[in-house]
Amino acid sequence: MKVNSKAAKDIKQSKMITKPTFTFSWDNNKEKPVQSTVFKKRDKNKSLQINKISNNATNELQITSESVHENITEPNSNKHVKRKKRKDKLLAKQLLKEGVNVDMTKLNNDNQTKNYALFTDSPKRLHINVSSGKSVSEKVFATSDRKFNNLDIHRHLVSNLEKIDFKALTNVQEKAIPIIMSGKSCLIRSQTGSGKTLAYAVPILDALQSISPRIKRTDGVQALIVLPTRELALQTHELFNKINTFQWIVTGHLCGGENRKSEKDRLRKGISILIGTPGRLLDHALHTSCFSLAKIRCLVLDEADRLLDMGFRKDVKIRCLVLDEADRLLDMGFRKDVISLVEQIDKAKSDSEYDPLAMIKNQTSKLNPNSSENDFESVLPILKDVTSKDRQTILLSATLNKDVSELADFAMEGCHEQRSPNYPLIRYSKQRHQENSTSPITDTQDFVIPNTVKQEFMVTFVKHRLFTLSALIAAKSKQNSKIFVFMASSHMVEFHYELFTRYLRCMPKNRSVVKRSDYKGDKVVEFEDDDHEDESQEDEIVVDTEFFKLHGSMDQKIRKEVFTAFRKAKKGVLICTDVAARGLDVPEADCIVQYTPPQSDKDYLHRVGRTGRAGKYGSAVIFLTHEEQEYVDHLREYKVFLSNRDPEEYLRHLCQLMDQPNLEEAATALQRYYESKVASDKELRKSACFAYSTWSRFYNSYPTKLRRIFNFKNVNLGHYVTSFALTITPTEVSQIVRGQVANVEKPRLNKKLALHDEELTPTTRQSKSTQSKQNKRKSINLAMSEYSSGLESPKKKKKKKNIDTT
Numbered sequence: 001m002k003v004n005s006k007a008a009k010d011i012k013q014s015k016m017i018t019k020p021t022f023t024f025s026w027d028n029n030k031e032k033p034v035q036s037t038v039f040k041k042r043d044k045n046k047s048l049q050i051n052k053i054s055n056n057a058t059n060e061l062q063i064t065s066e067s068v069h070e071n072i073t074e075p076n077s078n079k080h081v082k083r084k085k086r087k088d089k090l091l092a093k094q095l096l097k098e099g100v101n102v103d104m105t106k107l108n109n110d111n112q113t114k115n116y117a118l119f120t121d122s123p124k125r126l127h128i129n130v131s132s133g134k135s136v137s138e139k140v141f142a143t144s145d146r147k148f149n150n151l152d153i154h155r156h157l158v159s160n161l162e163k164i165d166f167k168a169l170t171n172v173q174e175k176a177i178p179i180i181m182s183g184k185s186c187l188i189r190s191q192t193g194s195g196k197t198l199a200y201a202v203p204i205l206d207a208l209q210s211i212s213p214r215i216k217r218t219d220g221v222q223a224l225i226v227l228p229t230r231e232l233a234l235q236t237h238e239l240f241n242k243i244n245t246f247q248w249i250v251t252g253h254l255c256g257g258e259n260r261k262s263e264k265d266r267l268r269k270g271i272s273i274l275i276g277t278p279g280r281l282l283d284h285a286l287h288t289s290c291f292s293l294a295k296i297r298c299l300v301l302d303e304a305d306r307l308l309d310m311g312f313r314k315d316v317k318i319r320c321l322v323l324d325e326a327d328r329l330l331d332m333g334f335r336k337d338v339i340s341l342v343e344q345i346d347k348a349k350s351d352s353e354y355d356p357l358a359m360i361k362n363q364t365s366k367l368n369p370n371s372s373e374n375d376f377e378s379v380l381p382i383l384k385d386v387t388s389k390d391r392q393t394i395l396l397s398a399t400l401n402k403d404v405s406e407l408a409d410f411a412m413e414g415c416h417e418q419r420s421p422n423y424p425l426i427r428y429s430k431q432r433h434q435e436n437s438t439s440p441i442t443d444t445q446d447f448v449i450p451n452t453v454k455q456e457f458m459v460t461f462v463k464h465r466l467f468t469l470s471a472l473i474a475a476k477s478k479q480n481s482k483i484f485v486f487m488a489s490s491h492m493v494e495f496h497y498e499l500f501t502r503y504l505r506c507m508p509k510n511r512s513v514v515k516r517s518d519y520k521g522d523k524v525v526e527f528e529d530d531d532h533e534d535e536s537q538e539d540e541i542v543v544d545t546e547f548f549k550l551h552g553s554m555d556q557k558i559r560k561e562v563f564t565a566f567r568k569a570k571k572g573v574l575i576c577t578d579v580a581a582r583g584l585d586v587p588e589a590d591c592i593v594q595y596t597p598p599q600s601d602k603d604y605l606h607r608v609g610r611t612g613r614a615g616k617y618g619s620a621v622i623f624l625t626h627e628e629q630e631y632v633d634h635l636r637e638y639k640v641f642l643s644n645r646d647p648e649e650y651l652r653h654l655c656q657l658m659d660q661p662n663l664e665e666a667a668t669a670l671q672r673y674y675e676s677k678v679a680s681d682k683e684l685r686k687s688a689c690f691a692y693s694t695w696s697r698f699y700n701s702y703p704t705k706l707r708r709i710f711n712f713k714n715v716n717l718g719h720y721v722t723s724f725a726l727t728i729t730p731t732e733v734s735q736i737v738r739g740q741v742a743n744v745e746k747p748r749l750n751k752k753l754a755l756h757d758e759e760l761t762p763t764t765r766q767s768k769s770t771q772s773k774q775n776k777r778k779s780i781n782l783a784m785s786e787y788s789s790g791l792e793s794p795k796k797k798k799k800k801k802n803i804d805t806t
């Protein structure tokens, strides 16, 4: 019991007080009656007892003492859990009858149950079939042993590539580079980490360097590369810079969250190869005059008609449009925007003046005797031909679906003088529904995951999730691993990042003093003891690794710094949302942890694809609960086979970490330690509440086809609260979150999982108007929260008639 008059004041003033209860007793001398009034805070964590004694003279009650009781409720002490325990016992008896070995003492022992109940759950069995099947695999490097110097590209480019150690061609490069160099549009599907970026970067650079007279900055954008995330745009830009030996070819990137003025300056100077995210590109197209559409071909998103009003000139020449991670762009709601872009470019072409020279040139090139049989038309490569009004379109992704193929049909239809929808589809493996390379792409494509990645699943009890993840991180850090940990929301990333950096990485030296008796019952363990200011309070590094965080709500500057630092780090743990799932290339990353399963099956592939890149080895593990284990069967539909990993293999590391000989004691001590820290730190507790709240929204918005596996109605929310190191009930968490949101003047939190308005794409912003549409796109929006368009709010830009000319 603690007495603290400030706390007593807080409770008295607090609005969250239930009705007081009055009790009367006699004072020690049995002379006067004592009236005790107990106020209880709604969160039941604190209660205030005021003892008053009647003053005979004035007939008034005098306060004799005030005391605040901190009742840390044991999460499992409610009726619901008791009922569940009864059920567990019945189930255990049933299992015993079936001949399954069940330790009934654990279930019957009340003391054990009282002992925090982390390891007293009824036995749950895995009922999934984990036998492996034949997955679809692709070889990364070409068997023909072809090298860059065998290609007809400039020798300076070859020597630079060799210097960076790009000698042998990967399969996708061997197939795609000659096709792109010939000027054809194509659709490329190839597994993650197979070198798709270089497959288009090399031919683009080579084509541009061969133009005579040399292209100038003032000639405007020649190639436009559109990517879904800022990090990906930055990374692609870096790659272009690294391999570009031709100083007159200027590359640049535009993505949300950066200083617009410096971007404007760069645009004014001129860029030949422009890499960017759709939102920011549109932003500049709308507001930056030096990014005039008269000079450069721009990606037109939502407001194509307005762009035309703004002077979409007819002599524009974007001759190469690359849509990387094309399916992601569609998932993010950019379908309309991309289609608008293509329409505008086509319109510009058809509106352009009669150009007999170009026509003659095209005719001549069609008679080129060197053209291959398969060429549906043989033209002078578009990028090399300055007079060409054509456009070359390249769509790439590791996962193509019907939507992308429809977009490709549309985008490529008009990209050559003689239209032909018969564009080459570059894909390596023969798939279930694929008879030949021209057979249609369906939504049920088999997933091709690098066979150098060991894919596992780990079934844990919900209450074990937090310390199992900690154990995994501790174990992997000993092996100097570089780990991606994928979580559901920005808040979840923030909370785990704080918790792990502050309390997992370093721990007090005296942590071994916590014995079983210390975490029995309802007492919260505190390692620090105010009375002992000795060395026992010192911390030591127990998990020797660096933690990083990455999510869409972070400031762009920090986001860039974090990403660069993680790439450079020798080892580390990147706690992130799906913003890091696509395209990011961290070659040394050797472990992927999916702490929250993805909402889209494709995301499973892309998350796993952050390891095992370019033939390197890696492992990927997904956390599942017993109720979710069917997900393993679900992935088998895509020919993805996971093996089972026993969590105990990681949990053993906790004994050393917590200085406890017994595994269960060590795990419980860690959980208690986290809980005590969260309970005593207001900010951390708030962060945990938001993390839990956004997780629950995420979990509640799985798409229909995954809902039978990830069913919100089936989850024990109380257990999930424990997995966020909280010792309060889910209802209390929502009250705290609601209270916090109400206290914020201008709530930055969108009703949907803390979506920041600026994170929405122009298309989504329009769709915000109707609630029904919102509901339909619930899961899309969740994913999009991670991507910034960098656009101003619609209100601001609506009345802007004059374009900013600065």
Ligand SMILES: Nc1ncnc2c1ncn2[C@@H]1O[C@H](COP(=O)(O)OP(=O)(O)OP(=O)(O)O)[C@@H](O)[C@H]1O
Binding pocket: 165, 166, 167, 168, 169, 170, 173, 190, 191, 192, 193, 194, 195, 196, 197, 198, 397, 398, 582, 583, 584, 585, 587, 609, 613, 614
């Ligand atoms: N010819 C090559 N030889 C050696 N390494 C290569 C070669 N081409 C690419 N790489 C390396 O392979 C890795 C993956 O390349 P890249 O990022 O282009 O893959 P991707 O296919 O685009 O993957 P994702 O689908 O995940 O975006 C990079 O680290 C890159 O440096």
